[in-house]
Amino acid sequence: MDKQELANLIFPNVTKTIEEYEKMYPERNLGENARVTRFAPSPTGFMHIGHMLTLVIDYVLAKKSNGVFYLRNEDTDTSRTVKGAVEYIRSVLKQYDMNPDEYEYRDTNETKGIYAPYIQSERKEIYQAFIKHLILEGKAYPCFLTQEEMDVIREGQARDKRRIGIYGRYAKYRDLPTKEAIEKIKKGEAYTIRLKSSGDFTHKFKFNDLANGEMELPENDIDIPIMKSKDGLPTYHFAHLVDDHLMRTTHVVRGQEWISSIPVHYELFKTFGFKMPKYIHIPLILKKDGDTIRKISKRLDPEARMSYYEEKGYPYLAVIEAIMTIANSNYEAWRENHPDALFTEFEFSPKKMSSSGALFDLDKLDNISKNYISRLTKEEVYLETAEWAKKYDSEFATILEKYKDYSMAIYNIEREQKKPRKDYTYYSEIKDKTWYMYPEYFISATPDFLEYAIEEVKTILTKYKDIYNEKDTQEEWFQRIKELCDALNYASDRKAYKENPTLYKGSVVDVTNILRIALTTLTTTPDLYSIMQILGKEQIFARFDKVIAK
């Protein structure tokens, strides 16, 4: 009877029972192997590369099995909650085209899915109903330990080299008579609700993780807090239990740092007699820092934040591809055999995932990205670049708008063929590699002819103007350059030059290089003939004249 009084005192507003919630949130009616996964970030306002790894795995698992992928907002730590964070997460999911099947957005008042609310702070009553049940059963209790008292306990434990935590004899309020607890609460003393653990640390249990296989862990015997004193919200562990049970999650994908919490979750699920979901604990993404390797950090490593990829303009699918190669190393081989398949068609195998931490290889990403962009059409490259520029380079965006067809012609150089050029790694790089094609940018550039004598340069450009014909095919164009070479004592045949360099002033390479520098200021560019075709006679001559007139 006392327990009932205590429970009602703590939770006067909780009216529903666990059974009622079970009915409200029934088992899902899905295919036999359908997987229900969730992406459950804390709304802290940024997204980490590790989040992306879990997200991609969650998404693939659900989609491949015709299951459900839902978004849950884990905002039980009100002090860390950042406004606008959910909107940001939503926008990332949208960009990467991994939209959830069930979600809840407060700003637009959109809800989809019958397991709502999908926002933890709005599920307080649900958690409390479960906690109330535990109090009634004598499996949870209010604990009045102050922060200072706990600090003393911890210091003592550290000094005596004992396990740290509130367990056994350290759990001072575990056996406090209910009457006294009621009195303390009535007096207004602050308390947290703790699980009255029934575990034995010396006993081990077997646990099967889909990624790491079977492991042996000691039972939990710590009276972990399940409800915070400040706002009555549950801790992560308890919210995990209630939500993943009621939302009928089948597969929990989360970082390996959670492995050490498994004993707690195991006990929690056992206490309620709920079936545990399957777990996939994914490797941490690491970073090499000098000689040491550490967890990648959003503070120290720009590439840890998803905004890095956005700002650089990596294609979203390229990022996903790179993530997939970390998730399952057989993904690349699969991709080779299924070049046009969606990544969601890949059968992700948790067992094949590495259990040690992985370094995220930016070189690899670059390679994947280059290949990806090289397979796009010129329209796609144009559109994506324009979209990127709108956000990050408005000046370039204006140029792109003005020169739409012209830009597409540039992007089409050596594109849309069996072995396309692969020189764009991300969209922000495109301006750096094509700026000279645009009169607005070229106007302020000054060609530097390096070791070439300027008088010789002028002669070549002047003579070339006489023979240039816009209508030439590539072969004719090159033939003319060769003829010019012969006329000016440059070797038109590179091999001949190589054998007897002293006989000539230079070779055809020198002549084309001079043309190239005059037109672009650069010594390395894509195919010169294509560039000249796009520039057109007027611009070509203008650029030559600028040099000749100097």
Place this chain on the structure above:
RNA sequence: GGCCUGUUGGUGAAGGGGCUUAACACGCCACCCUCUCAAGGUGGUAUUCACGGGUUCGAAACCCGUACAGGCUACCA
């Protein structure tokens, strides 16, 4: 300190007793092709799987120790 998980090239890794003189991909290097790049082609890039023992005819693979690394050890997730 305690508990857990790992350790195969510069990177992601395959391989779970003989097919391994360690796959594949990225990176790097060289050469070829070539109007310069990029691409493409060819070849090279771990004398051997953290170390030490053991089991075995045979170990990168199995066992035991050690070392190292990482994670957790919050009323944070």
